[in-house]
Amino acid sequence: MHRLLIMLPVLVSAAIVLTPDPAQAHEPTCQRRDTTVTLTPDSAVRYRIAGWMCRPARPTNTVQVLMSGFTYDHKYWSLTGSGRSYVSAALQAGTAIYTVDRVGVGVSDRPPADEVTVLAEAFVAHQLVQQLRRGPSGFQHVIGVGHSYGSAIWMIEAANHHDVDALILTGYLHQANPVQQAAVAAGLHQASEDPLFANSPPPGYVTTKPGARGRSFYYLPGADKAALALDEQTKATGTSGQRATMNLARDPSYSRNITVPVLLVVGDHDALSCDIAAGLLCSTAKQVCARERDYYPTNTPVYAAVVPKAGHSINGHRTAAAMQSSLVGAWARTAFSHHAVAWSRCQA
Template sequence: MQFNTTPAATPDSQRPRTRHLLTSLAVAVALILAGVALATPAAHAQPPSAARPGCARHDLAVTLTSSPGASRYRLAGWLCRPARTTTTVQLLIPGLTYTHRYWTGPDRRSDYTAAALSAGDAVYLVDRIGTGASDRPPADQVTTTTEATVTHQAVRALRDGTLGRFTRVIGVGHSYGSVIAMAEAATYHDVDALVLTGLLHDIRIDEMTRFTTDLYPAAADPKFTDTAPLDGYLTTRPGSRPGYFLDANTAVRGAAAWDEQTKTTATTGELTFTPDDELAYSRAITVPVLFVMGATDTLFCGTGQPCTTPADICQREHTAFPPGTALAAATIPRTGHSINLHHTAPLAFTAITTWLHHQHSAPATPLVSSCR
C-alpha cells in the first residue's frame, strides 16, 4: 500500500498538499506508537496456500542489509512451476497487510497464480518479511529500503540456482508490494520487467490518510492475540477493509470475510517512505513497466484523478519515468483496489499475461495500451 504519495510531476503549487499528507501520516504514526506496549513475538506461521501440482515451499535465509554480520531472517516462499519447462519466473509481492494468499485468492476466479502457470510462467510467491509465515524483525527495521534488499536476494536466488536458474525474472507487485518492486528494480537493476498493480504516484489524500489512521497495534486485534506481535506491528481494524479495498458491486462472494480472515501485519517502518523516495525509484527504472488499476480504486481514483481508461493512467504516470522506459497501462472496470478479489479479476490476469508475452507486438486485449 502506498501511503505518502503525490503526483509524479509535482509543481510548486502542489507542495502544501504533500506536506499536509506527511503531517497527517506523522500524526497517525505517533498515535499508533503511543498505543499499548506489545509482548515478545511467538510463532508466526500461517497456513500456506492449498497444495497444487508443481508447487513446493522454499524459504530463504535473508538479511535486511548487506552489512557484514547482519542478522538473518526467514523469508517464507512458495515456488510453483508450470507443466512445461520455462525460463521465466514471476516474483509475486503482496501489498500492505496481505500475505502471498492474495495471489491465490478465495476462489478459482481470484487465483492469479493459476493464470500465470497456465500462461507458461513459473511463480515465486512470498510472505514479505514481517508478514505471514516470514520472520518479524523489529518494526522500525522493516522499511521500503530493507524490503527491497530482501527482494533482491529472492531475485538472485531465482537466477543463481538456489531456487532455480531462470533467465527472465518479472517483478509483480500489488499496492505497497508495487512500491517494493520499484525500489528493488531501481536499486539493483536485476529484473526484466515490472507489473505494478494497485499503485499510482498520485493518491487520494483524504482516503489514504483515513486508511493510515485506521491502522492500529496488531496485538490489540483478535486475529493476532495468540501470536503477540512486536511493538510497532500494525494491522487494519476489524471491518474496515471493504471500504478501502473492495468494490461491493463486483467483489467475489465472501471476499470481505476472506480478506479479514487472511489479513496480516504492517510496520511503522513501512509508513516512513516519502513521495520523493517513490519518484526517485521510478525515475531510475529502465525496464518495461505495466500499470494495472481498478477503475473504482478508492485510494487512487476519483474526481479529477481518473482511472477509467489506459490513457488516464498513461497521462498520470508518464512523467514519473525516464523517457526511454516502455510504459503500458490497463484499467479494469468496476474494480476496487484489491483487484484479485473481484469477479473482474480474470480481465486483469489476461491483461498481465498477454502483455508479458506480447511486449513487442500488438496486445491481444483492448484493456492494455502503450503509453509511448
C-alpha cells in the same frame, strides 16, 4: 485468454526448506521453499522468508516474483474473486511463480518494526532475484510483480539494482488520494489488540480493524463476498517502518531510473489511486498514461491497463480475470519483444 504465472528454481547461497504446504493445497504444483535474507548489505542478522515455488506444466525460463501489499501476505495472490486465483491463472499461462510472505508478515520472521521499511524490503527483493538467477537451474528472465506497497518495493528495487527484466505494478501510482490514505490509516490498530494475532506481534506491528478491509481496499459493488470474507480472515500485519516509508517510491527519482518494461494496472474504482474531484483520473488506460508516462524515461516502455468495477485489492473482485488473463499473462510473455497487444502503450 491468457494468464499469469511465476515459479522459482533452487535458491542457492541460502538455507532452503522444501516441503508440501497445506495452505497452498488448492495450488497442487506449488511447494514451500524458504530462504534467508538480510535487511541491509552490511547486516549480519539473517531473517527467514517463507516462499512458495509454483511450476507450470511445461518448462519455462521466466519467473514472476509476487510481492503483496500492506497488511497482506502471499494469500492475496490466491484470492478467487473471479472464480480462480492469480496463481492458478499464471500457471495455466505457462510461466513460473515465486510468491513469498514478505519479511514481517505471515509465517516469515518478524524483525523490529522500525527496521522493516520499503528500502529494506527492496534490498530483500534484490536478494531473491539474485538467488533465482544463480545456478544451473537459474531463470533467464525475472519479472517483479507487486500489489500496492509491493509495487513500491519493486520500483525501488528496479531503480537501485537493475536486475529484473520487467515490472507489473498493480494498485500503485505516483499520485495517491490523501483522503483515502487517511481513511485507511484510521482503520488500523495495533496487531497485539486484534483477536486474529494471539501470538502478540512485536511493538509497532499494526493491522486493519475488524471489518475495515472492505471500505479500505474494495469497491463493494464489484467485490466477491466470499473473497472479501477470506481477506478479513487471513489479513496480515504491517509495521511502523513501512508506514513511514511506503510513499518513498512516489519520488520520481526512482521511476526515472527504471529502464525495463513496466505494466501499470489499476482498478477503475481504486479509492487510493483515483478521485475525480481531485483530478486523479483512472477510468481508462489513456488517463493512467497521462498521469504516469512523464515519470519514466522516454525510452522505457510503459503500458497501462484498467480493471473495470474493481477497487484497490483487485484480486478480490469479480472482474479480476481481466488482469489475470487478457492483460498480465499475455503481457508477461511479450514484455521482452515489445509486440503490440491488447493493452495501451503510453506514448512518450
